Amino acid sequence: MSNRSWKKLVVAPALLSATAAASAIAGNSPSVQAAEAMDAPSPAATIDQATNMANAGLSRPTSQATGDSMTAAFPQPSPPASTLDQMAAYSIEGGAARNGTSVSSVSQTPKTIASGPLPQPTPSASTLSQVAAYSAEGNASTEMIGQVTSVSQLSDVRPTDWAFQALQSLVERYGCIVGYPDKTYRGNRALSRYEFAAGLNACMDRVNELIAAGTADLVKKEDLLVVQKLQEEFAAELATLRGRVDAVEARTATLEKQQFSTTTKLSGEVIFSIADTFGGSATVNGAGGTIANTTGNDDTNTIFSDRVRLALDTSFTGKDRLRTRLQARNTTPFNGGLTGTNETRLGFDGSEGNAVQIDKLFYRFPVGDKLTVQIDALNDELSDSVVSTLSPFESSGAGSISRFGRFNTFYRINNPNNVGSAGITFAYKFNDALRLEGGYLAGGSSNNPAAKGGLFNGSNATVAQLVFQPNQALTLGLAYAHSYYTGAEPNGGGVNLTSSTGTSFAANPFAGAATSADSIAGAVQLKLSPKILIGGWASASFAHRSSNSDNATILSAVGYLAFPDLGKRGNLGGLLFGMAPNVISNSGLTNNRTDTSTPLHLEAFYRYRLTDNIAITPGVFVLFNPEGNSRNDTQYVGVIRTTFTF
DSSP states (O other): OOHHHHHHHHTOHHHHHHHHHHHHHHHTSHHHHHHHHTTOOOHHHHHHHHHHHHSTTOOOOOOOOSSSOOSSOOSSOOOOOOOHHHHHHHHHHTSSOSTTOOGGGGOOSOOOOOOOOOOOSSOOHHHHHHHHHHHHHGGGSSSOOEEOSOGGGOTTOOTTSTTHHHHHHIIIIIOOOEEOTTSOOOTTSOOOHHHHHHHHHHHHHHHHHHHHTTOTTTSOHHHHHHHHHHHHHHHHHHHHHHHHHHHHHHHHHHHHHTSSOSSEEEEEEEEEEEEEEESOOOOOOOGGGOOOOOOOOOOOOOEEEEEEEEEEEEOSSSSOEEEEEEEEEEEOOSOTTTTSSGGGOBTTOEESTTOOEEEEEEEEEEETTTEEEEEEEESOOGGGSSSOOOOTTOOTTTSOSBTTTSSOGGGGTTOSSOSSOOEEEEEEESSSSEEEEEEEEEOTTTTOOSTTOHHHHSSEEEEEEEEEOSSSSEEEEEEEEEEEEOSSOTTSOOOOTTSSOSOHHHHOTTTTOOEEEEEEEEEEEEEEETTEEEEEEEEEEEEEETTSSOEEEEEEEEEEEEEETSSSTTOEEEEEEEEEEEEEEEESOTTOOOOSSOOEEEEEEEEEESSSSEEEEEEEEEEESGGGOTTSOOEEEEEEEEEEEO
16 A cells, blocks of 8 residues: 555544454454464454555554554544445355355354444445345344434443543534443444444445535545555455364364254253261161160261263253263261261262163153143153252252251152152143143053062152242142062162151161052242242141051141352351151050150251352251150251352
8 A cells, every 4th residue: 555545544434443343343253263263363453464564654543542452443543444335245245144154153142333434435236235135134133223313322431431432423524323222332242243244334325425426525536546455465265264263163063963962951050068967876766765875976977079960951842851961979878876876868979889870861852832740761750850849959969968858758659769760740831820740650660571560560650739829929839659669679779758858767667578658848938029939838648557447647847948159149048946757656566666856957058159150168067866856966067068060
């Protein structure tokens, strides 16, 4: 470029601002960003090279941005980026409309256009019509952009902004700037191709109006000649850059074809925990209701353990879900010979020596607009189905730290060993306030055709629940279940009415004999404010020994306070107190297996979200009268759980 042409640019600030704006806008297009990611030069870098070649001895003006490196220097003159024809064709043609992909599918977060006065020697009808077509096609954008007549109309543009003078000049001299309907400019956001085309088209229309009106003072012939000269000088560089972008897009298309899956999403959860118990090992009541002596020994050591879960969620219609979950864990439960009671179990415990297993497999799908169905092929649990537990502490990785405190023991019906269990559950929504939930669950030997196995001859349960939510603040639930336990299934396991929560007698009141039970449960939750929940649940099971008329009654109840977003969004504080499942009456047995004292559970925890993907939960729960035996020591369980999600 000659020195004479450069001097003409210096005395045409409006033209200079417009070409710089076009350069910055084109530099934010997805294809250019992809080129930068593959070590291709940015448009600004290409412009610098071309300018240095055309203007030997001229240094590039520096940006006036404060603290940030900017693509173009708006407040002061800088070498223009390109002509309108080349820049519009490149920015739009470099889009994702190749390989059968629409441009809108790759549009990035909208950014407000700062389109400058973009004069050209003779407006090209083909170029204008092409840009206009792309601009009209931009209806895929979530928001329309419109002309702005004053910078003061833009609520997020301030006189202290580094580009304020350039924007003001564009508006006052050319009326060539656009913003969003909410009166924002959004100058720091990414730019989509649709928005670039729309803004560019608006400026070109304005330039045509100025030319037609004969406004020689605003659009000078010399300026148009300079732009034409720049088009010739930068043609080679733009063609090279376009070739590089084409290569990047070809590589991207290959990656898309070889991606993990177009229908499956991978998510994961990893738990690290440190835990220990304090207090003497508990013993159960002796025959005839006598109270045995306790050992008085604390037999546990501090442990560090983990649990890893990877879930593959596949959708075929966008509304269904096929979940395949892998699990590995080594958190040895605090029970048996360690603490003498299942009441000390953690909410996430279990150990297979960190061997990877498929621990969950189900398919959930809608039937019409009101009915949702879930079919479990493995490890069916009401707590992991479409049946609601009505508890804010349900999650094993983010909720209560104890097994008992996660949700009502009622929802653990008929899942004694979690091996081979299958079932079907449903949720039918009558309206926004009322829904019916329920299902049929087979026991741990649902996949075994031997005696006392299979779907219907092994352990099983039938469940129904009504959930009433008249408003966002109040939720009520009432449930019933009939369950049957064979006592000896071919896959192992036995009678376990409470799924290893509460006292030993509550889980197995008839010493392993075949047992049936009718259970009822109720729950209430009241939202006092967005950050305070109060509620509780209770359940009663009326067990029957199948071989005679022996009966036992098992009760459990909990009251709680929950504090969502306590101190920070994503946090959760929890405080609960209740009665662990225990046998209050047991008729007909010679050994009278009852709990002579009420086992009580007090728990407090606080989940603190360090980041969106990491949360740490310290907590403690205290057991009074473990195993329903008042002579047992009070036991304390302390936990620090760290949960990683991705």
